[in-house]
Amino acid sequence: MTDREVDERLQRALLDALRDEWEETPADETPLSARQQRRMQAMLRDPNGYCRKKSRPVWKRAARTAASFFLVCTVSLTLLLAVSPGIRAEVLRWAREVRDGGVFYRFAGEDMEPDGLRYTIVKLPDGYVKTDDRTEERGFFRVSYRNDLGQEIVLSCADSAKGVVLEPEGRGPAEDVAFTHLTGRLYPALDPSGTSALVWEDQEEQAWFMIEAPVDRETLEDMAIWVFPELPRYRLSELPAGVVPWETPMQESPSSVHLMYVDENDYFFSLSWSYMRQGSGMGVFSSSGGELHSKDVTVNGMSGQYYWSDDPGESVCVVWVDEEENLMFTLDGMVSKAELLRLAAGVVPVD
């Protein structure tokens, strides 16, 4: 027997030991603390982004792995969408499917890209605030941020198809750099107090980007990871007494924004909205594993669904779609149905 075969036997024995342990472990659901709910929500909302925040290297893209065990374990969503009569698809642009204890929405309409090219750095070094943004010409956009010391960060974006070239001037010799799934060119500052520049192309966005900032390479790369299309901002017009937004709205992925509200004790409710592109979607799950129930509702004239589970200790949720803006909203919290729908009706754009 070769060493490799012995190791395979060992592997099997280790798995047998784990199997025994698994079978002895009770399947009872452990209740989640509010803190853990928050963390898991952030992680599940965007595993890629969450992991990127926590560490690098990051989430490995395995979407195209043919041997995905989920293809073995479950019927694929695509297949279900194609053949199952149980799938609601009364509106061609949207499909809603109930399965595996969750509800999945899938957008199948055409992309409705906002006019013009607008991006933002959603995570800036401490002390920087946005001071100016302007579209220089069609296919070229620039936004700047400044801190109390007068130091400036400038993000420039150019539509790849328009042939605009982003090339910084007055910098040291460029070097090739790689960060997450992107590659780019770093142009170091000529002196320690000068600004360095990072230029890269994001083929998914079909755009070139350049960040010029008086920071080190790592900070430049960190900012580059968090360059996302700028999404509209919303807020709740009326809040229950003692409830306040927790930090500022957080754009954790290129297409969705999340805003959490807290009271003096802890988590209260959270509002998210996401710009829908072809192939994107949304899932609603019960965090306690309870059975999900839903009821059609209307929020400010827009159709949606209200969700609750068998577990009375679990938050409730309402999902609705703004077809004109091509945005899907979710609001969930530890409140009554009436209160949740009242809060949802008070979601307004920020001027």
Add this chain to the structure above:
Amino acid sequence: MLPIFIGLLEDAEDQRAFAELYQRYYGRMAAVAARYFPEDPQEAEDALHNAFLQVIRHFEKVSSLSCDVLPFWLVSIVKNESITLLRRRRRVVPLEDWSAFEQAAEDGELGARTVAEVIRAMPETYRAALELRFLEERSEREIARALDLSVSAVKSRISRGRALLVKRLQEEGITP
């Protein structure tokens, strides 16, 4: 309730797969973590959370596992994240007496009849090192970092653990 936006098609399967994995295995994984921190549910949640981060980091591997094996692989992750956390937060790390364990295994004093039972009776960092090496295929350096041990301590744990198990497999007639 967990409303989760799924990104563009390229990532949608991954994100959905991860959400389903969470949905399906969260309860048992939480119970495993709770065993290590019976008095401190917050620590158990930290270990569980770190385990899910590991799942994301190694998703390519996770997604290649069959349904028969996946749950046990997840137990291994959450168990080893719990051990890591315990070792980092304990003021006094208990000594693990390998020689005594080896002797007891040889003398049949463990009451363990199968190789799997011997594995379960092993000192925790020995078993963890073996799982990280042979199941998660981590390097010795990575294991050292995860278990807060030196690389040489990891090498010795893998080598001793492997030798004992191979001997036991031979006794059972599983390996020649």
